[in-house]
Amino acid sequence: MNIYRLCLGISISLPACFSSWWSEVQMGPPDPILGVSEAYKRDTNPKKINLGVGAYRDDQGKPFVLSCVRKAEAQIAAKKLDKEYLAIGGLGDFNKACAKLALGDDNEVIKSGRNITVQTISGTGSLRIGANFLSRFHTEAREVYLPTPSWGNHTPIFRDAGMQLKAYTYYDPKTCGFDFQGALNDISKIPAKSVIMLHACAHNPTGVDPRPEQWKEIAELVKKRNLLVFFDMAYQGFASGDIDRDAWAVRYFIEQGHNILLSQSFAKNMGLYGERVGGFTVVCKDAEEAKRVESQLKILIRPIYSNPPMNGARIAATILNTPDLYKEWLGEVHGMANRIITMRELLVANLKKEGSTKNWQHVIDQIGMFCFTGLKPEQVERLTKEFSVYMTKDGRISMAGVTSGNVGYLAQGIHSVTK
Amino acid sequence: MSLFGEVPQATPVAVFKVTNDFKEDPNPKKVNLGVGAYRTDEGQPWVLPVVKKVEKIIVADDSLNHEYLPILGLPEFRSSASKIALGEDSPAIQENRVGAVQCLGGTGALKIGAEFLRRWYNGNNNTRTPVYVSAPTWENHNAVFVNAGFEDVRPYKYWDAEKRGLDLSGFLGDLERRKLFVFFDSAYQGFASGCLDKDAWAVRYFITQGFEMFCAQSFSKNFGLYNERVGNLTIVARDPDNLKRVLSQMEKIVRVTWSNPPSQGARLVAVTLNNPELFSEWKDNVKTMADRVLSMRASLRAKLEALETPGTWDHITQQIGMFSFTGLNPNQVEYLIKEKSIYLMASGRINMCGLTTKNIDYVAESIHESVVNVQ
Numbered sequence: 001m002n003i004y005r006l007c008l009g010i011s012i013s014l015p016a017c018f019s020s021w022w023s024e025v026q027m028g029p030p031d032p033i034l035g036v037s038e039a040y041k042r043d044t045n046p047k048k049i050n051l052g053v054g055a056y057r058d059d060q061g062k063p064f065v066l067s068c069v070r071k072a073e074a075q076i077a078a079k080k081l082d083k084e085y086l087a088i089g090g091l092g093d094f095n096k097a098c099a100k101l102a103l104g105d106d107n108e109v110i111k112s113g114r115n116i117t118v119q120t121i122s123g124t125g126s127l128r129i130g131a132n133f134l135s136r137f138h139t140e141a142r143e144v145y146l147p148t149p150s151w152g153n154h155t156p157i158f159r160d161a162g163m164q165l166k167a168y169t170y171y172d173p174k175t176c177g178f179d180f181q182g183a184l185n186d187i188s189k190i191p192a193k194s195v196i197m198l199h200a201c202a203h204n205p206t207g208v209d210p211r212p213e214q215w216k217e218i219a220e221l222v223k224k225r226n227l228l229v230f231f232d233m234a235y236q237g238f239a240s241g242d243i244d245r246d247a248w249a250v251r252y253f254i255e256q257g258h259n260i261l262l263s264q265s266f267a268k269n270m271g272l273y274g275e276r277v278g279g280f281t282v283v284c285k286d287a288e289e290a291k292r293v294e295s296q297l298k299i300l301i302r303p304i305y306s307n308p309p310m311n312g313a314r315i316a317a318t319i320l321n322t323p324d325l326y327k328e329w330l331g332e333v334h335g336m337a338n339r340i341i342t343m344r345e346l347l348v349a350n351l352k353k354e355g356s357t358k359n360w361q362h363v364i365d366q367i368g369m370f371c372f373t374g375l376k377p378e379q380v381e382r383l384t385k386e387f388s389v390y391m392t393k394d395g396r397i398s399m400a401g402v403t404s405g406n407v408g409y410l411a412q413g414i415h416s417v418t419k
Numbered sequence: 420m421s422l423f424g425e426v427p428q429a430t431p432v433a434v435f436k437v438t439n440d441f442k443e444d445p446n447p448k449k450v451n452l453g454v455g456a457y458r459t460d461e462g463q464p465w466v467l468p469v470v471k472k473v474e475k476i477i478v479a480d481d482s483l484n485h486e487y488l489p490i491l492g493l494p495e496f497r498s499s500a501s502k503i504a505l506g507e508d509s510p511a512i513q514e515n516r517v518g519a520v521q522c523l524g525g526t527g528a529l530k531i532g533a534e535f536l537r538r539w540y541n542g543n544n545n546t547r548t549p550v551y552v553s554a555p556t557w558e559n560h561n562a563v564f565v566n567a568g569f570e571d572v573r574p575y576k577y578w579d580a581e582k583r584g585l586d587l588s589g590f591l592g593d594l595e596r597r598k599l600f601v602f603f604d605s606a607y608q609g610f611a612s613g614c615l616d617k618d619a620w621a622v623r624y625f626i627t628q629g630f631e632m633f634c635a636q637s638f639s640k641n642f643g644l645y646n647e648r649v650g651n652l653t654i655v656a657r658d659p660d661n662l663k664r665v666l667s668q669m670e671k672i673v674r675v676t677w678s679n680p681p682s683q684g685a686r687l688v689a690v691t692l693n694n695p696e697l698f699s700e701w702k703d704n705v706k707t708m709a710d711r712v713l714s715m716r717a718s719l720r721a722k723l724e725a726l727e728t729p730g731t732w733d734h735i736t737q738q739i740g741m742f743s744f745t746g747l748n749p750n751q752v753e754y755l756i757k758e759k760s761i762y763l764m765a766s767g768r769i770n771m772c773g774l775t776t777k778n779i780d781y782v783a784e785s786i787h788e789s790v791v792n793v794q
Contacts, residue, residue, distance in 0.1 A: 020657035305523035
């Protein structure tokens with residue numbers, strides 16, 4: 001009797017039936033990259049290795065908080081700053097330092113004020129603002145050309161912003177290296193004014209970077225084709241260990257007269273992943289154009305998140321603008337890059353020790369956090385199922401997850417699925 | 420020839436321009452009643468004492484690092500934030516049909532909610548679905564929904580300019596007989612009355628009435644964490660299965676917007692809300708802010724009435740929260756800005772937090788002058 005009355009009460013106040021607004025919402029597929037970490041967490045095998053997401057680990061496999069970051073945090077805490085909203089474009093001290101880091105202190109672009117650099121929500125946020133900007137203002141061409149392969153999230157970002165995605169040849173699976181001729185052939189056919197995305201250094205996912213002479217030819221061809229260049233630089237310092245060397249391509253293109261778009265991330269090179277620190281730069285014709293572009297970037301940013309988070313930008317700005325912290329940072333980035341390089345060498349040495357007769361030179365030649373092993377999806381699946389080694393299906397491993405403690409086991413697993 | 424030669428100069432966002440103009444004004448008597456941030460009676464920003472305490476706790480904790488948060492954010496933040504809105508004992512929470520997405524401030528929560536609705540509500544990508552916002556509303560509401568793709572953002576009657584209060588019959592008239600999805604914007608919980616539960620009454624009532632809904636929560640004002648961008652999109656669904664699918668689609672939207680949210684602010688809030696002593700201290704800090712605003716309201720009204728400023732001024736104490744719609748017209752606003760260096764929005768909106776015991780006489784007298792001298 002009571003239950004009956006209760007049900008009547010409910011059905012009167014609810015909409016006509018017990019339906020939901022969301023009955024037609026499909027279950028979304030798990031994110032291919034971040035989903036790997038989640039699967040790793042669920043695995044109970046004590047020997048499990050996470051080579052999925054690109055976050056640096058020390059040789060004990062632990063997250064690494066840079067010493068210069070801790071010092072910067074202590075300095076900031078002592079200043080007892082308030083928490084007032086930042087400007088829409090972010091922290092001025094950060095923006096200036098961010099541009100200088102990418103372009104070089106003495107860059108003519110910065111001196112003439114013809115760049116606009118805004119603080120963004122790390123690399124993703126930067127690419128998204130860039131994509132939105134292109135979608136709204138680059139009306140003469142809707143296509144963005146990505147290298148094949150590229151970071152998995154590039155495509156959905158640009159697509160969601162309303163751009164169309166196309167591809168150019170980049171990786172050569174036969175050599176596990178750069179298909180230079182293939183790239184030039186494809187680029188030579190890209191219609192004028194299209195956007196071409198270039199990874200500034202430490203290409204993600206392959207680790208394959210063009211050599212300087214190759215960059216020079218690409219720059220010339222891109223100019224001839226009249227393409228709009230969008231550089232994604234998520235690993236400055238992390239690739240070679242040298243900040244200036246890793247920014248060489250970006251600076252060269254600008255020197256050659258390309259007015260580029262540039263996304264920067266401080267997730268990896270400062271270990272500020274979860275603080276979401278990044279920058280978006282447009283190199284304009286002159287300072288007047290930079291002002292106009294800036295005003296429009298603000299209009300794009302405001303309805304997404306109003307203004308960016310302070311904490312990480314403050315840390316990054318403090319490091320970049322304090323000489324001894326900056327020096328310490330350069331040393332720590334160099335250290336992280338070196339550990340990766342050492343792991344590459346160790347992995348190959350161990351594979352040989354296991355008796356592998358395959359050519360693993362590409363593991364050493366590739367640059368940065370990632371290695372495109374050349375493993376096929378079925379081999380990856382076996383590596384995960386039989387050895388609890390977690391990586392993305394495309395055969396990409398994050399070298400940062402390799403340690404002197406697990407490299408032997410990893411080599412065993414890789415050899416086992418490839419022999 | 421530049422690819423961006425045709426990019427026009429955009430007009431600046433009004434509320435930030437007001438603060439900018441205030442900063443550049445050399446008049447020592449200047450008062451900023453523009454942007455919505457709390458100020459102490461000394462006119463200074465206020466980092467909440469509980470926040471300072473928790474920051475020290477976090478700095479001292481060596482086990483913490485700067486790793487990526489999950490796409491949907493810090494789990495202990497999301498759940499505790501939703502509890503704040505819905506109540507500790509919320510049946511919806513107990514029924515496992517409440518979820519949340521940690522977002523960049525209230526703006527970010529509105530953005531993610533809007534993007535989801537455009538994709539999945541009332542069909543797929545039905546950009547023609549009308550979005551009703553109050554007249555007036557926070558000026559960024561419009562931009563958030565338009566940028567998410569909605570083509571038809573409409574006002575519903577809300578503000579009665581004559582009464583300087585709620586136009587209830589107009590409100591009900593505009594919304595009756597329509598099947599509507601409810602999206603609450605909760606930017607001031609605790610800040611309005613000084614009591615968290617009281618300020619959440621409407622949201623909780625709607626849940627008892629069986630609504631599925633979104634609630635965009637901001638912790639900018641009630642935690643004073645403005646620049647840390649701490650927000651939460653609380654989702655109340657019919658059942659756990661619907662909730663699961665909704666959250667999975669939310670992840671996809673987040674991934675192409677900012678990948679994962681910033682950790683610092685969420686951590687601060689989570690530590691505070693999950694510790695009984697700190698939670699209690701926070702509630703006190705919130706009450707301190709709310710009480711100061713209430714006392715400024717009472718004071719401003721009293722002074723205007725004492726000056727016999729033409730018109731009625733009880734709306735100053737009847738209205739609630741950080742802002743007051745004074746009823747001043749654009750000419751009177753311009754007078755205040757140009758002649759008195761008192762900065763407010765063209766709508767006549769003032770931030771009560773900009774008032775202090777030291778400037779309130781000047782502001783009251785100036786308002787009096789503007790009403791008497793300017794039509």
